[in-house]
Amino acid sequence: MTLQIGVIGTGAIGQDHIRRITQALSGARVVAVNDINPQQARDTVARYQLDAIVHTDAHTLVADPAVQALLVTSWGPTHEEFVLAAIAKGKPVFCEKPLAVTAEGCRRIVDAEIAHGKRLVQVGFMRPYDAGYRALKDVITNGHIGAPLMLHCAHRNPSVGDSYTTPMAITDTLIHELDVLRWLLDDDYVSAQVVFPRKSSHASSHLADPQIVLLETTRGVRIDVEIFVNCQYGYDIQCSVVGETGIANLPEPASVLLRSEARLGTTILTDWKQRFIDAYDVELQGFINGIRDGALTGPSAWDGYAAAVAADACVKAQETRQVEAISMGARPAFYPR
């Protein structure tokens, strides 16, 4: 049976997910779309030749009996409202990061899902589906570098728009590391600190860029993450795990090693859509298959909440310049590890 999906938000990633559902994945089709900009929704239907209704109200789309599952790909501050609406209708929902813009908002989603009694929410954290991160986790889990002691990470974007602010370095960008590093180490964070190096002349007047976030986990692993969103040269994700007996690095994306004109080199990607293109396919196919099989297994509302609790502490640390504690309470039995 083909799963009938409704999409709220037909911007960059909304369209990219519609493309993959329509052209790359199996078992689902898009039957309804909504965007606060209705012309954008209509253009998307035309661009991907969808047999889909354009709803001018997102809540009408959620209630549409033809819609069996939701994709929430609108702006972050709207996510909580639409995810709660989907849960209220008992419909599975794939929500792009962040699950909600505050930890309290994520907690309301966790509480609503637990009250419903069955998992309905998958968060769009795609890195745990990336082959490189999975290989890195295997190396750690199989003991090839001993116990992890330190992680050195970098999250670099070539540039960002003028609307990107200093807290967004945490809530929009670092949020990926906050999720994937918990998963990689099977650990949780206990503290965060943010330090600000010399500012890049390419950053807008209201943006502190780059930033370095220092995290500590319950097992005492120390993590530094450089966030540099105007690095100019490319989209570059780095993760180096220093263990007791060795070091394991996240593999670089496959690229031809070119010898030409007295140079030896490879290209560096510039677009996030390309860097994790396979992982996005696998995460969304997992959501579709999970609904078919009656059990969602991808990043949960609890994972969205855990990342948001850490993000809140990092945003606070940006302001206080102090070490801030991170505490998220006990994991409910509803969300097994």
Ligand SMILES: NC(=O)c1ccc[n+]([C@@H]2O[C@H](COP(=O)([O-])OP(=O)(O)OC[C@H]3O[C@@H](n4cnc5c(N)ncnc54)[C@H](O)[C@@H]3O)[C@@H](O)[C@H]2O)c1
């Ligand atoms: N997982 C990833 O790697 C990844 C990558 C990009 C974006 N994202 C996340 O996806 C979300 C969207 O990002 P984007 O880059 O596509 O942004 P975007 O601005 O390109 O698209 C967002 C769309 O949502 C629409 N929208 C806003 N408010 C709405 C509302 N109330 N109802 C209906 N539609 C509404 C906008 O009109 C716009 O078309 C963000 O939360 C972002 O953090 C995740």
Ligand SMILES: O[C@H]1[C@H](O)[C@@H](O)[C@H](O)[C@@H](O)[C@H]1O
């Ligand atoms: O929304 C995007 C996306 O999540 C990218 O993966 C990240 O690198 C960007 O910093 C962020 O703005």
